[in-house]
Amino acid sequence: MSSSLETLLEKIDKERDRHLSLGKEMLAADGAKMFPLDLLAVAVLNRSLSNSSAFTQLVRANNYLAAASLVRLQLDTFLRFFASYRVGDPHEFATSVFAGTEVRKLKDRSGSFMTDRHLVETVASEFRWAPSVYKATSGFIHLSDKHIYSTIQAASDDGTFSMLIGSDPDRFPSNLWVEMAEGFIAATDALFLYLEGWVVTKANPHLVQAIKERADEW
Secondary structure, three states: OOHHHHHHHHHHHOHHHHHHHHHHHHHHHHHHOOOHHHHHHHHHHHHHHHHHHHHHHHHHOOOHHHHHHHHHHHHHHHHHHHHHHOOOOHHHHHHHHHOOOOHHHOEOOOOOEOOHHHHHHHHOOOOOOHHHHHHHHHOOOOOOHHHHHHOEEEEOOOOOEEEOOOOOOOOOOHHHHHHHHHHHHHHHHHHHHHHHHHHHHHHOHHHHHHHHHHHHHO
């Protein structure tokens, strides 16, 4: 494993405290009141923390296929919390999710269904890396050509080839491992940006009300 990859994995490992401290700050805000979006945010934090722990373990075990699928799951975690910012009432959105409604069946403020593709296209203006990470990792979720090609070790001009079942530390170039870790970190940082935005909003209800009143005057 390259030193640059290990540095990225250590960064992900250290995010555990960030997950826990933000969760505590959020639940204590506004006199420890609980809102539907708090429940969604806790679930998001828990999933993100679980993904982070599993991701670093899988990379260190040279399990490229499983690790790559977690990058897509981490992006999915971000996109679904981002969706709460795209609706008129985030608490109503969170309640619908609790009730089992799929996010892709809910509409944003523009009236568009919030499919994965729509959310990726929407967030791309702020995070230009999102479409490429989404495209590169989606194939790892369902059995696809990525899984087939990953088993091929070598191919000859005469049509013969060799295949491998198992993990080979040299199967994937080091730059692919680094790019994968960077994609995971980017998705996590984007998620925290929006989680922290909710914490600030919850902790300062008077400012939110003032902004709404000013908007009504405009």
